Amino acid sequence: MPDPTHELTIYRLSDAVTDVDAFLETSQGTYLDEAASSDMVFPEYPDVGAVAFHWQRGHVPVPWLKPATHLIGELPQYETADCGALLLLDVNGERYAIGFGGGWRSIPEQFKDHRFGLSFAIRAVDAEQVRTVVRRSMSGLGRQDATHVPSGIPIGHIGLSEYTEIVGRLAGMVEPGDLGLDRTRALRVEGSAGLRLRIPLDRDRLVVLLRRISEICARTVPDDFAFVEAVAPVRDEWRLDDLDKRLEVRLRAATDDDEDVRLATAVPLDLADLAHEAQSHVIKIGAAESQCRGELDLDAVLRRCRLQCRCTAVRALRRGEVRMCEDERGQRVLGRAAADKWLAASVRVGESEYFLVEGAWYEGGAEFFASVRRRIAGLFRPVPSLVLPPWRDGLKPLPGSKKRGEAVYNEWVQDSLGADRFLNLDRTNARTEFHGAQGFEPCDLLGPHDELVHVKGGKGTEPFSHMFSQALVSAEALYLRAEARASFADLVRKTSLGTRNLPDGWRPTKVVLAMKLNRQTPLTPTTLFPNAQIALAHLTRTLARYGIEVEVIAISRGNAPAGAA
Structure with missing residues (x-):
């Protein structure tokens, strides 16, 4: 018994x-x-x-x-x-x-x-x-x-x-x-x-x-x-207070010498689909507002935090707001969220690592991140299969063009190397009944062997998380849905004016993630922010089920012509 x-x-x-x-x-x-x-x-x-x-x-x-x-x-x-x-x-x-x-x-x-x-x-x-x-x-x-x-x-x-x-x-x-x-x-x-x-x-x-x-x-x-165990909410009040104090010191610091506290800008998850339309951001932390063109600048956020004297910088950050705008003057608002949701932080305390995501603190499992880094290490090849030309900071659009950032670079790549090698499909959508009226963006460039090439640049590595999610949606749709492949084939034919056609029975076999870091840090698995590492590992493991290969390549910031050809 x-x-x-x-x-x-x-x-x-x-x-x-x-x-x-x-x-x-x-x-x-x-x-x-x-x-x-x-x-x-x-x-x-x-x-x-x-x-x-x-x-x-x-x-x-x-x-x-x-x-x-x-x-x-x-x-x-x-x-x-x-x-x-x-x-x-x-x-x-x-x-x-x-x-x-x-x-x-x-x-x-x-x-x-x-x-x-x-x-x-x-x-x-x-x-x-x-x-x-x-x-x-x-x-x-x-x-x-x-x-x-x-x-x-x-x-x-x-x-x-x-x-x-x-x-x-x-x-x-x-x-x-x-x-x-x-x-x-x-x-x-x-x-x-x-x-x-x-x-x-x-x-x-x-x-x-x-x-x-x-x-x-x-x-x-x-x-x-x-x-x-990748991330778990921090519930202990004493630990939350300790993390806020460490973040406070970093927000107030004049330099980024603290290796135990890393910061990057982020895009709130519920605004991620609108990020490619943003031309400026308005930052309101404290009583005053400031504006930055293009992507949200970390230094601009930190400047507003350092100016706070009536309360802590952390409290001002949580009370503040950032508005994403579709014009350079910050007048037409695409979306808004609390300022702390636009900031990602990684804090090391002893052998543990903690992360600020969407305004909340989480604890990361060390062994999980070690396994994630091992999983994505092979994506960063010593000799990449594709080489994209340098993306100089001052690259400008053709006269009269309203394109900015990645759109200018993708257009310049096609004009420089030819549509037969890299067809510019940026800001074009393939359509399916499943994806609604807007459809989905298949890729930024179609490579010489019909690789789906996604291009992204940014000061921090956090924007790349959205890039990985976008690449996953695209590859899965094109692999699983016949109507998506038909729409994409028609898009390729029309955009290339008939010079490129996908072969019969085509399905994606390779996704290339091309990234440019607007800072001196080299692009490696460890320089990606932890949640970007998770997104990349998830993308790789999911696409492997369909036999789709993933590769990460870096775009250098070397000399390039000042204007598009």
């Missing part, structure tokens, strides 16, 4: 808890301190430090009494006793907390290891038998989606976006032997901040279970779940 069990939630305490005294001091004035009667006991566990609290508060109204009174009328003052218990166990240096009844309420949020339950689940759950996934969008729209499959489903079939979604909860099946449990059937576990599962009601076996949990949490994350 198997040992009796009970389903409970286990929490792991963070390093903020130094000892039991610190725990008790923090609980003053909170749920535990309000108990009408309470007691502390020291249960005996094998080779484990244990302390427990149990309490009872005075009778309180049942929670449904007030709304019922509104809908029914006066009712007797029904009451119930509010009680609970909390067991703290120190197992080989890892401290766990198990609540009974209302006991979980007495654990201060700042003392919880908020990554514990999810961290365990992705290391223990069978990737083919995932039952529940709850994720939140990083777009800043507050959207949260949940997938529940009682019979289980492979994690790869859920359709998670590694770049724009953060997994907050995951449930699935674990073999009981892996947990040291005397059961024959697989055990369901659910991990978020805490870990919910059936625990044995035997002290010796509970200690064995907790030791197995610690061992599993120390394992390397399986590849199927590695993306889950």
Whole structure:
């Protein structure tokens, strides 16, 4: 007969808890301190430090009494006793907390290891038998989606976006032997901040279970779940305050000498599709406004932050606004968002790395980013298969042309090298019923072997994230949809005036990402911002399923003619 069990939630305490005294001091004035009667006991566990609290508060109204009174009328003052218990166990240096009844309420949020339950689940759950996934969008729209499959489903079939979604909860099946449990059937576990599962009601076996949990949490994350630890929201108030203080120092600094804090401009995800139409940006941080032509300039944002004297630069940034405009004077607004959503930050604290994305702080998994860099390293070839001419900063359009930036460069490449080698398709769209009236932009240049070449320039590497997303949409549409290929073939024929035609049965086989950095830093996998690295890795892995090759090439800033030919 198997040992009796009970389903409970286990929490792991963070390093903020130094000892039991610190725990008790923090609980003053909170749920535990309000108990009408309470007691502390020291249960005996094998080779484990244990302390427990149990309490009872005075009778309180049942929670449904007030709304019922509104809908029914006066009712007797029904009451119930509010009680609970909390067991703290120190197992080989890892401290766990198990609540009974209302006991979980007495654990201060700042003392919880908020990554514990999810961290365990992705290391223990069978990737083919995932039952529940709850994720939140990083777009800043507050959207949260949940997938529940009682019979289980492979994690790869859920359709998670590694770049724009953060997994907050995951449930699935674990073999009981892996947990040291005397059961024959697989055990369901659910991990978020805490870990919910059936625990044995035997002290010796509970200690064995907790030791197995610690061992599993120390394992390397399986590849199927590695993306889950790419980014996780920072919830600890003390850590959020620390990150804001580090960002404050960097925003106020006159130089960018701090290697532990990197900054770049970003485009808010809900405005990314409009970025190619922007001709200027208006920055309002504090009482005054400033304007910059072209792409949003990081130095312009920092200048406004340094001028703030009535509040911190971080607070001014979060209260501020940036407007994206389709004219150079900043009059015709395409879209607007809070100023902190236009800034990406990467902060290294010890061995951990934290990121500011869409105005919120996230913690990155070091091993995940190492695997991402390994995955994309091969895309940066020592000798590229294609070479594009230098893109000089002062490149100007033909007289009378209103083209700017990439549009001028793409036109100049075609005029210089010939449409037979690089056909300029910038600002042209292929159309399908699926993609709506506007269609999608297939590429900027069509290469000599019908490669889809996407071109992007920028001071920071953050704008390239949108480039990768655009390349993914294009390649998938052209590979999967016959009407997209037909529209693209017609576009190529008409744009080239009949000098180029796609072969019968053509499908994309290669995507080339051509980038120019408007700074001295060379283009390498490590110089890309972390979320751009994730987007590139996701693009590469997705297109590999269709047999589509991806290559990254750098466009130099060397001498080039001042005007288009």
